[in-house]
Amino acid sequence: MQASLEMMGETEIPKMGLRTLVRRAERRHFMTMLALMAPSVIFVALLFVIPILLFLFRSVDNAEIPTLLPKTAVALDTWRDGEIPGEPVFAALASDLHALKGSPDAALLGRRLNFAVPGYRRLITRTVTSLPGTQMASAKETLAAIDKSWLDPVYWRTLKSQSGRITDFYLLSALDLQRGAGGIEKVSGEQAIFMSLYGRTLYTAFGVTALCLLIGYPVAAVMAAARPAVANWLLSLVLIPFWTSLLVRTTAWVVLLQTEGLVNKVLLQLGVISEPLKLMFNTAGVFIAMVHVLLPYMILPVYSVMKGISPVHLRAAASLGANPATVFRTVYLPLTIPGVAAGCTLVFVLSLGFYVTPALVGGPGDQMIGYFIAYFTNSAVNWGLASALGVFLLLLIGVIYLALGKLVGFDKLKVR
Amino acid sequence: MNAIAPLPSEAGTAWPIVRFAGVRKSYDGENLIVKDLDLDIVRGEFLTLLGPSGSGKTTTLMMLAGFEIPTEGTILLGGRNITNLPPHRRGIGVVFQNYALFPHMTIGQNIAYPLRIRGVTATETERRVEEALTMVKLGAFAERRPAQLSGGQQQRAALARALVFRPELVLLDEPLGALDKQLREQMQYELKQLHEELKVTMVYVTHDQTEALTMSDRIAVFNDGRIQQLATPADLYENPLNAFVAEFVGENNRLVGDVVDTGLSAVSIRLADGTVVRGKAVDELRKGDRAVLSLRPERVSLDPTDSFANVLSAPVEKVIYLGDATRLILRVGGSEEFSVKIPNPDDRATMMRGDAIRIGWRDTDCRAFRLANS
Known part of the structure; x- marks a missing residue:
């Protein structure tokens, strides 16, 4: 052992230390990685990150x-x-x-x-x-x-x-506040529209998420338990809406839900209702269409987690004396929580920013933050306010993500 | 063919803890995975269900655990019909091959689970969990998650969880299959130790015949949906009832030939190359029948004396060094894989390929079975 070390000392080990060699090899590897990543990084930075930052800056810009x-x-x-x-x-x-x-x-x-x-x-x-x-x-x-x-x-x-060069005017406006004679004050009743807008946006997002979970969880469970052939069929049924454009799907709901639409006709003919239900241009329409659009985003992460749960765990619980309801409550449900958390985060964040669907099937009182951002960008040409609303939307998402992460652990929010 | 060996004497009069009566199981309505199973499991015994995959041993265990329902027949547990009883009402402990510890609970919570389900008080639960952890030498691991434990530790925890609610019967489905050889041997020993201390009935499924031989009170050898033989390990090894058992349990030389003479205690069989050898007939054989001879490699002697019924000369094909022994592969009676095992050190281990050596064996060590489909 000693002899071989000495021999190596004389002939093999080069002048510079092992550490330098390793570092050099790692640097080469790192540079290759960087070169491979460069096109995507430049693309995203130039066309996405920088424009967004510039636009967000407009919320305080006062040129x-x-x-x-x-x-x-x-x-x-x-x-x-x-x-x-x-x-x-x-x-x-x-x-x-x-x-x-x-x-x-x-x-x-x-x-x-x-x-x-x-x-x-x-x-x-x-x-x-x-x-x-x-x-x-x-x-x-x-x-x-x-x-x-x-x-x-x-x-x-x-x-x-x-x-001043920088202003808080837009940010205050987006919170229904203004600078009056006595400092910051609330704007008068009919001008105050934004706080209720956040409330409505949150309420819609929560409602849609809850409905998606309620409808999607059993579907995912059935898919996870089904034979592979059946599971593949179910999976493609879930995915079909994914392959259709959002606009087309929403327009389809317009056709289905309107007063003279298919849903009302069928219900009338079946005698379930005596006069057409109002399903469009109101909250019900927004919920129906949004749940439909977002359902796959709930089902897929939940399904992928459920598929990873070994049925042996459920058998083990049963053999230890747990009846089916207890097995579900104490073993199956806790093991699916990561999927539920990921699905809920995804659906919730996506619905916070929804624009097209509420704009087409919702009434004036059902519009969400996205609609107002679009309105202030395109129609009112008040980019400062549009950008301030964007800032608060981002903040809202960030706060909720952090809160969820604290609650269930960040590693569980990943979509697998 | 379902030979049921006599029950161990001390429990002979007791009602068996489990009785399978005429149980059959088919998944597709065409093929029977388990065919006409009649089996009594004695209270307190360590019974191993041994067989190749697809032989029906695991299905049998799953029917006993309640995860599969028999297509026909009844299963009694302690005299009670449990054929259609759901698993959670059977009170049987089950240990699975892949441990099946709940990953979202600590080891302590895993072991407390069956007690929690049964509404055992908190202090009592704590005491029994601690007791169970000590029993499987995991005292310091209560707060760990299953993923933080090695395979052997996880299997110990799973064992503790299956035992902590004091079931009368514990089923083990290839529990050591995922462990490496050394750990497996240690766990075999510990498991056997636990069985003796707790006096609980254990039904163990494995395809590893060494494991079955070292651990069991009785072994049921499964093949093709039937129990081929149910016997103590020694009996199974020494007196296999058919060619399948002889070949599946332990090493075995197989020689095929025609019966040329039948006597009171032995039959003479002419092998493919014309050699005539004598063996003990297990099946009823008549002149002209095709027969298969089964002979353990360690029963072949290199110093045959005159008392050996079979003495012949055979060329060496291969010499394989095994460490504690040497295996010689010889050409005998048309078989080119006739194996002889001699302990090391032995001067004859210097033999070379091509040497011709004299070998012999007693007719009582060589068992003759009727060749299937003859």
């Missing part, structure tokens, strides 16, 4: 006011809320607005300020068009002459609070 009204922003620094600002501030505003004359930026500014105070757009447009080109004696009087609103501190408060 319009500081860049379009630079002098006003500076002049307002010394202004105190509650009073009408002095001549220098009016002069600065008049000068800034004058510079916008004929430029499309005026409309941009008007739209931005209108998010905060309805009517601001009209005020800006009128002021910009009516501003005299020449030097005026008193900017204050000139502006007040164009529109009396300029003597109302509300408009100045908005300007001052929105003059």
